[in-house]
Structures are given as C-alpha cells and as structure tokens.
Amino acid sequence: MSDSSSTATLVAILRAEIARLVPGDRLPSSRDLTGRHGVSPVTVSRAFALLAAEGAVVTRPGSGTYVAPRRTRAGIDVPDTSWQAVALAGRNLDLGDADGPSGGLPDGVIAMAGGYLHESLQPTRALGAALARAARRPNAWDRAPTAGLAPLRAIFARLAGSTVSPEDVLVTGGGQGALSMVFRAIAAPGSPILVESPTYPGALAAARAAGLRPVPVPMDDDGTRPDLLADAFAMTGARLLYCQPTFHNPTGTVLAPARRREVVDVARAAGAFLVEDDFARHLGHGGPVPRALVADDRDGTVIHLTSLTKPASPSLRIGAVIARGPVMRRLQGMRLVEDFFIARPLQEAAIELVSTPAWDRHLRALSTALRERCTALAEALAREVPDWTISRLPAGGLHLWVQLPPGAADSATADAARAYGVALNSGSRFFPSEPPSTWLRLGFAAAAGPAELAEGARRLKVAAGADR
Template identity: 75%
Template structure:
C-alpha cells in the first residue's frame, strides 16, 4: 500500500540522509529502503523520482542512486531579478489580487469564496470510472483532432440545441482559456469590450490581458439593460460584448425572455459579436433552464461558451465554443498555434461521462443539493445579518450577491471575516469601473456541509460587528 503521505514522508527522510552525505555518495538500495521504512516499491521509486526531478539525486541504472553535485552559491545570496523590470516594460498583465496574496486560509476556515463544488458534491466515482474506461480504449493516447473528438463535439452540439451541429463546436480546455482565446480572436488590442456591471473577474482579467478595454453596462433585476447596451455600442464603437445571460456571476440573475432577443438584436445591429458565457448551464436548482442564446441565432452573432468543470470537478478541464463562419476558422488556426489539441484521454473521459445515465442522475442530485444550500445560507443571513441586502435568491448557480450596509467597508469586513475563519469574495473585483456600493459574493457550494453555512453566517455577524466598530 502507498499513498501521497507515505511518499512525502519518505522524501523528507531521504532529504535528511542526502544532507548528511557528500556529492557522489551512494544512497541505500531500494530493497534496503523498503525493509527499513516499511513501504512498498512503488513508494520508493516515486520518492526517488521526485528527488531526481529536483536535482537532489542522480539515478544510474544498474548501479544505484547517488547524491547529486551541489551548486556553489553563498548562503545569504539573494537572486537578482531586477533586470526583468526593464524586459517586461510595456507588457500589461493582470496583477495578483490582494485577497490572493493573503495565502492559504487558516485551519477550520469555512469557504464561502471561490467557484467550485466541494469534493462531497463532485461525482468522483463517476469521474474515476469514466477515466478508467477511457484509458482502456486502443486509441486513447493518439493525437486528437484540432477541433476535438467528433463524438464529444456531437454531444455538445446536441446539448446546445437549435440547429447547432458538430462542425460548429470547438472543444476547449475549460472556459477560462477559451475566453482568453476569444478575446484575442474577436477584437484588436486597444479595442473596447462591453461587459455587464458587475461581471466575472476572470473575464475582466482575460480581456485586459488581450489588451482590451472593458466598458461596463449596468444591469437591473432582469439582467443587462438593452437600452444602455445600445448606447454603449453607439458611444464606444465596440464590436464585442461579453455576458452571462443564465445564472449570472455574481448576481445569479437570468436575462428575461424579452431581453434575450433584444440584446442579440442590439449586438447584431452594431455588427458586434456577443460572447455568451453559459458556465452555469448545469447548475440550475431544479427549474427549467432557458435555451442558450446561440440556439436561436443563425447569423453567427453569438459565440457560445460552456464547460463541464463547474458541475463536475475543477480538474475536468473540458468545455466547448460554439461559433459559425470565419470566426471558427480563426479559432482553429489559433488552436494550432497555441496548443495543437486538447488531451485526448480527457476528451475520451468526457465522452464516457456524458454518455452514461448516471451523469443525468448526478445533475438532478446536484440541483437538489445546491437548492438546499442556497436556501440554508440565505435564511441564515436573514437571521444573523438582517441589514445586509440580498439582491435575490437565485434559481441556479453557486453564489449569493449582497450589498453591505452603509458604514461597512469591504476591506474591513474581509479582514475581520478572515480572522473569524470565513473566506469571502469582496465585490470590488467584479466591477470594471468604480463599484456603486460595497458588495460581497458568498458561495454556498464550497463548504463541506450545509451546517457550515449556518455557522459561517454567525461568524460573519461577529466579524461585521468588529469591522463596523473598527470603522467607527
């Protein structure tokens, strides 16, 4: 038997032995290490492989494992990377967010931040079985087509609906990389891109990395406002709109049926592309989910994004872009430059996953779990923090969006929440311009248990009192 902890333990022991030996000295044989430490041969081989990859040891087949030569370097020497400041001048890239710089959360922290399911909600057994079956296929490790496996493209086309066919689908490694590719493909550096306000921070980062200038367009309780969208197109000359019509992140809103037609018409009249991020297609809470915008678009205005990552696992980096016309040819050209193709074993595993009836059962079970967690957190917040404004109880997605009361700042609350072992997402990161008010995004899917959500609300109430006192 072996596991990650036993490998790590053996690596630590071997590091200690290497530190006491001189370069060129031979380490004990694998047989000796197995007998001495009571581990299996696989554990020994993996531990030695890790040390060899780090350059700590050198393996010589048929001879043994030896301490590698140590590079001479003063113990107090600091690496000088100041030259990079000049080399990187003029190259803009999103900086690390302040909340990301805070480091790992303290033990016992309840996660109301982030955008992934807790492992208890992930179909890990289903994923493991799909990957095992995929690996047994004779062609599992062959090169995949640039556009993706035809079977997987057909599945995504069928899920999208309308007259979308497999030829309109490009398999991607999730949606974040696809967003970066789309922004580079659809607009020239320096161009404006219209976004909802608020919107997904990853989209803002991807747009800025592509050299685009995000321009916010306000929303109301029914989603993006078509009148202000038309004004924004007219004033900026933008040829690109990014939006999330279904279970919008962070607000959870769903674009009303009338507006779903209107914003496509407005974008088409402006000669613009509409990038529809449909990340939450499989995250409904039990009620019917509206058709994607692209299903009713025949002119190629809508470029559609979807993903399996959110309803399955952070490491199932499989998604799809649906596009028509010259833009698809451009995306295929970029694929051949960027990464050639998406790893075939992962695509084969996605085919296995989506082709089994247990996937649909997982989605139905997940819908019930998310609905319960959403209501638990909303009810707990209403009891503990009645002066916080919950803008809506969403019917899908993973988050609640709240406006903080006057006098309570995001920074003070986030710091106090961290002290009380609750991780939250400050609202300022979701705005392309100045936020109109302080907000928080609170997730209900990353906590280990629904009871943790009730405890988190109580901790936030204590943190809010402390933050308010500090602000006064």
Template identity: 65%
Template sequence: MNDGSTSGALADSLRTLLSRLSPGDRLPSSRELTKEYRVGPATVTRAIAALAAEGAVVTRPGSGTYVAHRPRLRGGAADTDWQTVALTDRAVDTHLIADPLGPPPAGTITMDGGYLHRSLQPTRVLSAALARAARRPDAWDRAPAGGLTALRTVFARMAGGSVAPEDVLVTAGGQSALSIAFRAIAGPGSPVLVESPGYPRALAAARAAGLRPVPVPIDADGLRPDMLADAFAMTGARLLYCQPAFQNPTGTVLAPERRGQILDVARASGAFVIEDDVARHLGHGGTVPRPLVADDRDGTVVHVTSLTKPAAPSLRIGALVARGPVRERMRAVRLVDDFFVTRPLQEAALEVLSSPAWDRHVRSLGTVLRERCAVLAAAVTREIPGAALATPPAGGLHLWLRLPPGVDDTVLTSAARRRGVAVSAGCRYFATEPPAAHLRIGFAATADHAELTEGARRLGAALTDLGPGPE
C-alpha cells in the same frame, strides 16, 4: 542499507566536497571515489548522475567529472533587473482573481470558492470514466485540433438549435475558451462591453488580451438593452460578453423579452456576443432557458460552455461554438496555443456525458444546491441585519449581498478571514468604481449545512467587530 540510500548518502558527501571546490575543478575519478567511500561503481554512477541532474557537476566522457559553473550572484540572489526593460509594459493584471489575503489558514470556512465541495463531485463517475478512457487503444494518440468528433457532437446537441459538430471547438475549460475568444475577435486596445457587476476571470482574460472592459449595468432581469445600445453607440465596441443564465455573481437570468433585444442591438452594431453559459448545469431544479446561440442563425453569438463547474475543478474540458470566419479564427488561435486538448481527458468527458449517471448527478446536484442556497440565505438574513440580499437565485453557486451603508467590503473581508470564514469582496466584480459595497458568498464549497450556518455566524461576528458605521 539499499542501493538507493547508499547513492543518496554518497551524493550528500560529494555536495560537501563541491562546496570546497571551485567551478571547473575536476572531481576524483570513479575508481578513486569507489575506494575512498567504500561503495560500488554503480553507486558512484547514480550519485554522479543525481548531481548532474541538479546542475552541480558536468560530466565529460573520456575526461572526467567537473564542478559546474555557478550563476553569478549579487547580494545572494540572481540579478534579473534587466527583465524589467525587456518585458516593457505588458503586465498581466490578476488583481481581480488573485486572493489579496493569500491562502486561508486551516479551519477557515470556504465561502469564496467557485467549485463544488468534494462531497458534491461525481468522483466515482469521473474515476470510472477516466479508467475506461485510458484503456482505449488510441488513448494516447494525437487528438484532432478541433476535438473528438463524438464529443463535439455532444456539445452541439447541448447547445441546441441548428448547431452542428463542425461549429464546435473543444477547449481546456471555460477560461481557456474565453481567452481564445477575446484574442480572436478583438484587437489590443479595443473596447469590450461587459455586465456590471460581472465575472472577474472574464475581465482578467479580456485585459490580458489587451482589451478595455466597458461596464453595462444589469438589474433583476439581466442586462439592460437600453443601456447596451447606448454603450455600443458611445464606444464603437464590436464585442459584448455576458452570462444570460445564472449570472456570476448575482445569479440573475436574462428575461425572455430581453433575449431577442440583446441580439438585435448587437446585430445592429455589427458586434459579436460572447455567451458564457458555464452555469447551465447548475440550475436548482427549475427550467433553464435555451442558450442564445440556439436562436442565432447569422453567427452573432459565440457560445462558451464547460464541464468544470458542475463536475470537478480538474475536469478541464469546455467548448466554443461559433459560425463563419470567427470560428476559423478561433481554431487558428487554438492551434497556435497548444495544438489540441489531451485525448484521455476528452475521452473521459465523452464517457461522463454519455452515461446515465451524468443526468442523475445534475438532477441531484440541483436539489442539493437549492437546499444550500435556502439555508445560507436564511442564515445571512438572520446574522447580517441591514444588508440587502438579492432574490435567491434559481441557479448558480453564490448569493449576492449588498452591505449596509458605511461598510467597506474589503475591510469586512479581511475581518471575516480573521474570524475564520472566507468570502469575496464585491469590488472585484466591477470593471470600474462599484456603486455600493457588496459581498459574493458561496454555498457550494462548504462541507454541509452546518458549515454554511456557522460561516454566516462568523461573518456577522466580523461585521460586529468593525463597530457601527457612519451615521
């Protein structure tokens, strides 16, 4: 038996002894334990250290080892009721992003995810980049608060126009960027205009910042400028959040003639536009319009981008692009939050973006996503007659499906889970009451085309399980 297992066995024996003692009682001395349990002094030392780390005992040099005082319990559990009063009413609403059905059981086909299947991730490129980054002599030094200059330069070039490296703030992914932007731009209680339907995690971040999301409808050409102007006028909002490229969940792209109109309406209202551009690298092979920030010269647009969606969930690297005082405000928020993004991950991201393999990955991914989108669209049309499928998107990871009349999307989602397929209920994508029942169905998190087809078949079977809807 090795020393580790011996000390572990002794620790178990001492736990039994502790159960018979009271808080404050003194344990036998190390000499006594050595003699009683027939072990060496080093074994006793390791066992006592393990118990101290657990909080079971307290060692007092020169005095001995004592049973630690246990927290007072009521009904077998700690009494935390006092926290209800102390926390007041600042609850963080996560119902739009938390899965109400819990983790899916093994064998479930995942069509509700927002990340790439492992087989689609550039894992070899990422691993090699992280290994090279870790070998840098300054890999573990503190990074600049705004991000590595070289990485900011790459993000500035991706944004285009006259964006400069000093306009870029590196963040821990797109969600972190949204949280920073919402808190920096608008105060608690302020309205923020959002697309309807829109991205649930953005709605959650806005509400966590104390903001009040106000929906503005979109159509096949994206956000409607006429309704946007009305919403600004009625609410007095000074902030708009939108996804002009491959909008989540619908996949729409803001029409060219609306791009200038949206910015004009925002400028006339003295408002900022948060442009969420995280899907830019998820195009299906066609032309992707340049970011709104590339044509913005007066600081109206706050641009958000991220590498997480086109690469892998744990490449939590994103960026904010902004000009003027709002840029300094966001840097201040960022500095207070966590100082800086971990340097090795920034170095790895720089390695990835600087490699020819990244461009090859993006091109290859576009082809794969286009094929998967077509396979799923055909399967859904076949398996769910009566549903209205939006025009297959030219980018992104999802299809947006309007369900037949009388079908409840949350009920169908539960039935689908029982059939072994996970999809997202459309009600999660609306800031207020949805106009109809929808589903968001993903095609990037599954293993292959066969799984997509089988997932659609299971979804159709789940709809059949519910029986005919009302006439």
C-alpha cells in the same frame, strides 16, 4: 571552441569561484580572466552579463565586478530577479485572481470564495470510472483532432440546442482558456469590450491580458439593459460584448425572455459579436433553464462558451466554443498555434462521463444540493447579519450577491471575515469601473455543507461587529 561554448565554460568556472567567496568580494578583472583562461574580452563581458542577470554578481563601472549579496529563503539561495521590473515595463496586466484562491485554504477556514464544488458534491466515483474506461479505449493516447473528438463535439452541440451542429463546436481546455482565446481572436489590443456591470472577474482579467478596455453596461433585475447596451455600442464602436445571460456570476440574474432576442439584435445591428458565457447551464436549482442564445442565432452573432468543469470537478478541464463562420476558422487556427489539441484521454473521459446514467443522476442530486445550500445560507445570513441585503435568491449558480449596509467597506469586511475564519470575495473586483455601492459575493457550493454554512454566517456576525 565556439563563442557560446567558451562563454558557458567561463560562466561555470566563475560560478565555482563565486561559491568560494563571500558577498562583496571582488572577482578577477577582465584582463586577468582573458590571460588565465585564454578567452577574448567579449567572452568575459558576456559571462559577466549572464551572471549579473542571475543576480550572482554586481558590476560597478570603473571599479570592477563583485559577488552580489546572497538572498536566502529557508536556507536556500534566491537569485535577485529585480532586473525583470525593467524588462517587463510597459505592460501592466494587473490580472488579480480570476475567481478565488488558486490553492487550498488553511485548516478551519470556511470556504465561501471561489467558484468550484466541494469534493462531496463532485461525481468522484463516476469520474474515476470514466477515466479508467477512457484509458482502455482504442487509440486513447493518439493525437486528437484539432477541433476535438467527434462524439464530444456532438454532445456539446446537443446541449446547446437543435440548431447547433457538431461542426460548430471547438473543444477547449475548460472555460477560462476558451474565454481568453476568444477575446484575443476577435479584438485587437486597445479595443473596447462591453461587459455587464458587475461581471465575472476572470473575464475582466482575460480582457485586460488581451489588451482590451472593459466598458461597463449596467444591469437591472431583468439583466443587461438593451437601451444602455445600444448606447455603449454607439459611443465606443465596440465589436465585442461579453455577457452571462443565465444564472449570472455574481448576481444570479437570468436575462428576461423579452430581452434575450433584443440583446442579440442590438449586437447584430452594431456589427459586433456577443460572447455568451453559459458556465452555469448545469447548475440550476430545479427549475427550467432558459434556452441558450446561440440556439436561436442564425448568422453567427453569438459565440457560445460552456464547460463541464463547474458541474463536475476543477480538474475536468473540458469545455467548448460554439461559433459559426470565419470566426470559427480563426479560433481553430489559434488552437493550432497555441496547443494543437486538447489531451485525448481527458476528452475520452468526458465522453464516458456524460454518456452514462450516472451523469444524469449526479446533475439531479447536484441541483437539489445547491438549492438546499442556497436556502440554508440565505436563512443563516438573515438571522445573523440582518442588515446585509441579499439581492435575490437565485434559481441557479453557486453564489449569493450581498449588499453591505451604508458605511461598510467590502475589502475591510472581507479581511475581517478572513481573520475570523471565513473566506469570501469582496464585491469591488467584479466591477470594471467604480462600483455604485458595496457588495460581497458569498459562495454556498465550496463549503462542506449547510451546517458549515451556518457556522460561517455566525462567524460573519462576529466579524461584522469587529469591523465597525
């Protein structure tokens, strides 16, 4: 019998014996077990080590091995995983929550947190029909190309601008995964990454998970300040900038036309990549949407990220990276290492969805609904909490960026709001370093409608009073 099978057999025997004992009971000694089961002392040592790692036993040098205390949760034995604190030491990711709660909210809580559409705003019927048609396509369940299906790559290229070709597109599993992949592909652990301040918390989480150091670049009403951006590149030697030029999360800012070319030029002069997160291109409120930075980029400075998730459904995890040159080959190589390809049925469903008139109708209806909700929430806040200052009424996106009055703490306000049945995001998590003042991000797309947003504002008035 091999050593591994002997160890597994002994572990099974000891588990059965442990089940009959109570915490604190002593197990047979190594000598007893070697004689009783005809195994070597090494096999006994390995078996005890495995059981200790599971939390089933505790070994006391010079005394023996004992049944460990049983931790229970709802009547179910829970192993002791405290040993993992030692095994994981040295890498504290501190990821937090990328963009709001991952699960559903309790009944009665009004959703002003997170970054997804309420079910009533999602094209549910069109999605179902698209998925049904996709499943009937020839070869729908075959392996997809690493870069993505050609028709879907062509769609993303056309959305980005006439200068982008399908060969510049890599289909991804949504925007967040693409963000993480791009950061890890470009910058080595320990490197600086320049980010707007404030910025999307999911980008900060992805950067820190990749071992990068986020360095803030201040913004004003026209977006990223090119002068301070150039200073940040010079001081840090960074080779990577992450920004959201269109309907910035959380502020709603649109990078001014005069600055759009200048920001790209500053990055190019520094020999750096500019990662353009274009998550909100389909979330405009009815006005013109600026041309993507990548559309005017000729030398591969801009890496463009986009996704169908935000304007459609949280579960339509389909996005794209647009890049040119060696960096695209590197990204394709990472795709092969990580997951080979994006599930073909989902890609086929995305093609079906965006190729029908129903998609255009959905985007027009969504634009109107977002504008109405944005206005409704802004008016309700002005009425109920007039000392809260809305930074701007955004022309796109899903959120209002609200400054609290002096002396108010964002975390305490968020906790008080939750106690009164409103979930929102405290502003400090959007800053890569100390925030200059106190902010909240309030979403208007995840609630059921304008009436619920008005009720949320009334609850916030009570919560704000209780917090004082």
